[in-house]
Structure formats: C-alpha cells, structure tokens
Amino acid sequence: MLDIRNLHASVDGKPILRGLDLHVGTGEVHAIMGPNGSGKSTLAQVLAGRDSFTVEDGSVSWDGVDLLAMPTEERARAGLFLAFQYPVEIPGVSNAYFLKAAVNAVRRHRGEPEYDAMDFLKRVKAEMKAVGMREEFLYRSVNEGFSGGEKKRNEVLQMALLEPRLAILDETDSGLDIDALRTVADGVNRLRSPERSMIVITHYQRLLDYIVPDHVHVLSRGRIVRSGGRELAHELEERGYGWIDEAQATPAAQGAAS
C-alpha cells in the first residue's frame, strides 16, 4: 500500500530524514517511535506534502502512485489524512464551515454527491457524539481557544468524517490526560478497518496500550533502526531511547576513527 524507500528530506539545508525505508500494508497499523529530533514529525509532514521540507532523494509509492508528486490537497482527497501534533487555530472560520468544505472536497473527488447543510449536520453531530464533542464546537472558530484535548478530538472528528485510506497520527497523545487519551484512542480504534492503514507516531509507549499496533518501528537520526512487534514498544519503555542512540553512534564513531 505505502512503500517508502530511501527517503531523504531536509529543511533549510539541514538533513533530517536520511534514508528511511518503511512498508505499510493495507489495513495495518504501524507505530513509529523515537526520541525528540529523530525525524518523526518530519516524516508525517513530508507524507502530507509540507513544502518547507525538501525531499532530496528516495521515493514514496502509494498504491503504485508517486505520492511525492501530488499536491497536498490531492493527497488528502485521495485519502491521506494527517492528524496534527499541533492543530492550527483559524480565527474567523467556523468549524462547521471548515468541516463541510473538507468533507465535500473529498466527496467531490470520489464522485460522491456533496452533502447539503442538513445531511452534513446530521452526519457531523453523530460523529461529534462519538468523540465526545459538544455541538457548540461546530460554531466556534476552528481550534480557536480549544484545549489540547479538544483540539485532538477535533482532529479525530475530521478523520472520522474524511474516512481516509491512510491516516497518520502525529503525537496525538501529546498533552492529553489519561481520560482524553482514552477518548481519542477509542475514536481512532473505531476507525480501524481492513481497508484503512494507520501510522501512529508517538514518543511514549502509553498510547500503544490503547491503540495496539501490528508493527513497531524505531526512528533514530532519520532512519528506521529497528522494527518489531508490540514488544519492541515495551522494550523502549523500559530501556529508554539512549541505547538506540548509542548503538547508532558507536559504528559511526568507529568509522570516523579508522
């Protein structure tokens, strides 16, 4: 489904991803863990099409299509969804307008009829209930003045409405207390399906108690350095990230010395 090969990306000339390989099959949930600065968020942003990052090398094939050649909005319409670590506040744009515009952009692309106001409200209210959001959040500006948990719920709400084929959750757990984490994770779990792949990016193992991944990868210095099952997450929890960095650094240091 998603095939990332030798991906190199930089920002302002500074390399961040340095030869990343990852394969995500249809319906699989992959967790990517790693210390701060390892390139987790960069990977998410590059996949979503943020142009402040420069792809220097490598390829990303999505069901045989060159993902990197698609503009951001086309990726979204084709079913890629990024849940932001820091959802953006947009004063003056009501959440209702924003959600409807997004849903209809995707529906148009799929050749489905656009929702009218009534159908849309019915649908959105049902989904809001499922993620524990009150209706008033429809009429407030997008994310403006939302708490951390409310913003993340709003991300999961968008994900539910847009029904992506590939969802990337970028540190969806950051800044959440345990109750909010549980609600958000429940929302995500509800969306798991054999047709939907997910990449769950997180610093902490905690989230993976709720969203149980099929595969866990460790990202360090812009590359996947270990892959395994759930147990890898527990290992990281126990040992921290230090040993990964050391394992990485040692051969490089030796290479430099010789």
Next chain:
Amino acid sequence: MSTLEHWLQRYNAGRDALPGAGVPWLDALREEAIMRFADEGWPSNRLENWRHTSLALLEERSFAPAAAPLAPEAVLQRLRRDGEEAAGGHWLVFVDGRHAPALSELGALPGGAEICSLAEVLATHPDWVEAYFGTVEEGASPVALNAALATDGAFVRLARGVALDAPLHVVFIGGVREGASLVRNLIVAEAGAEATIVEHYVGVEGAGDVQAGAAAAGTAGALTNAVTRIAAAQDARITHLKLQEEDRSTVHVAQIAAVQARGSVFASHSLSFGAQLARNDITTRFDGEGCEALLNGLFHVDGRRHVDHHTRIDHAQPRGTSREFYRGVLDGAGRGVFAGRILVAPGAVRTDAMQRADNLLLSPQAEADARPELEIYADDVKCAHGSTVGQIDEDSLFYLRTRGLDEAHARNLLTYAFAAEVLERIGLAPLKRRAQAAIRARLPGGELMEAL
C-alpha cells in the same frame, strides 16, 4: 484653471443658492471657511498628517460624473434588496449631495426624533443647527471647503431618552450628473438617546468602468467630501457604521468627529472598500467622565487604490475606555495607511485605551503603513497598542490543504476570515450580514464563503 479658482468660483456663483443662505452666522462661517481653504489649498504630503496621502492630485482634476451612470433608483434598489426590510429601517437618500425625497423612506419615528435633510432644517429651524454645525478651524482644509460648500446632508436630533428603533440608513449616491458631492451630516443625541446610523457611499459606474483609464491618470473622476459631526450627550449611545463603496475613479475625503459627554458610548465602524483614494479622519473626544468608544475599521485596496484612516481619541476626562481595531486587506499595488492617535490628557486618570492595527498583504507590490501615536500625560492609565503587517499564514494554509481544500480556496478563506473578524464587532445582525456581503463581493472567491 486651477482647482482653487474652480472652488472660489463655485462659491461665488453658488453661495446664495446654498441651503440656509441668508442666515447670518452661516453666511459668515462660510465666508471664513472658503477663505481658509483658498489660503491652505488641498493638503499635500508636506503636512505631517498627510505624509502618506496627498490630495495634490485634486489640483489638476476635472470633476466629472460617471460616463454612463446607473440610475440612482437602480443603485438604491441593489442596496435595499439584501433582506434589510426584515429589520425595518429608515432611508434618507442623497443624489449628488442633494436630498432625493422620492427615493427616501422614513418609517414611523418615535416622538422626539427629528430626521430630515440639512437643507430642510436650515430652512425651518436654523437655530437647531448653529451649535452643532462646526467651526471654520476644525479639521484639515477639506473640512473647511465642506463648511463653505456643503449642499446638504442628514440632520438627526434625538430628544432626551429617545431611542431609534431601527437603523437610519443615509445613502449618498455620487457622480450621477455632477462630479463633486459635498455633504455634511449632523447627529445630535440628547441625554440617554440611542441610535444606529449607517452612512453608505455608493458609486454609479456600470459594468464598463469607463473612466478607469482617465482616473488612473488622475485627470477625471468624482469627488466626495463628507463631514459627519456627532454630539452624544450624557449616557447617549450612538453606533455609526460607514460603508464606503465608491467608484474606482472617485476621491473620497471624509471626517467623522464625535464629542461625547459623561457616560456616553460611541461605536464607529468604518468599512472602506471602494474609491480610487479614500481618506477618513475619525475622531472622538471624551468631554465627560466614563465615556466609551469603539473605533473599528476594515479596508480593502487593490489595483493602485489607496485608503487612509487617521483616527484620534481624546481621553480628556477620567475613566474613559477606548477600543480600537483596524484591519486592512491589501492586494495589487494597493496602499493602506492607518495612523491612530490616542491622547490622554493630564488628569484623565483610570483611562483604559487599547489599539490594534493589522494588515494582510496579498501581493508583493501592496504596501501598508500602521502608525500608533500615544501621548499620555496622566498617571494611572492603561494604554496598549500593537500592529502587524503580514501575509497569509503558511501553517494555516497547509492545514486547510491537508483537509482537501485547494490552495486558492484556502487562501481566499483565510483572507475572508481575517476581514470578517472585524465585522463580528458589528452588533446588529442585518448590518453585519450586509457588511459581510460587501467584502465578499470584493475578495476573490467570496461567493464560496457565504456559509461561513
């Protein structure tokens, strides 16, 4: 013929036909006012207050009506069809600076409310006007020209405690048969009176925009010179909304000057969307304790158009509160100027003043100047100001695009949202909707924003 001679001739030839001609105080004031204008001429950027906006172009201009004007009836109909009827409202309409009774429609007014044209009140009760007409010295030279030559305007007087139930819409349709309109509006609110007054300035150019070429060269086009004076007595509440949608070849020069007595509340919304060049001077003075003022503004420029707001809030007395918010959306090679002066007089303790000016540049050729000027001569005051000039926020743009909105839609949405925040401060829903529609009509992709 230089423009000064043009105006002197106009004065000499027309003074006896001006409304209220023969009223001694008015004759004398007009005589002095035209002398002042003849002496000073149009302001140019040699004057500090006009550094960014010179009216020197008016010296070479022949004031021409639109080449193929729409009928005023059609213009008015376009204004009135936006569902405003539901909210009622009184309509006082002026064409080329003269009252058009056939187009005007005043609903039932509460006792103690007088609404008529300035010409009418000068004919019947000039004594009602004298204290409020204004002086020769006030404002810049165009205000003096206006004092000498204003042909008409709205006169509103609200007796103690009288509240106008529905907004008064004063509509100025210019450039129909004459190139220059000079109007003076007087609003007198006695203690505890309340009203919402809307001034619309609209052009009559048809779709052809015939004069755009000549206007770009600065040689032809219409002129509007408007003065509005507002006297708010103790505890009066006046909301004033000005919607400037003049033709692209029109120069619009206006002053709004309020004087507030103890406990009065004045809200000014200045929406400046049209004109080749628009200059708005908006001032209020707190003459009593505990006054409140809101100065809220939004402008839009594109092409080579130019909009300038100079505001001044005079905290002359203690415990006054002022809030000022101005935003500009600048496209093409448009130019926007905001200069906000706040004066806190000695002894005006517990003053609370806040000013913000934010500009959104949509094009690399657009230019915005925002200049706060705070002069504080009292202790124990709270004064804050801030201004920004920026472009569309890339993070917001990316966020919207990751949700499937194409780039143009996302940009237009963020632009409209930036503008619409200003309009949220307009209390009356029908007026807010009208203002939203007016800005949507000017911004790219505005029709998509209707459901916002």
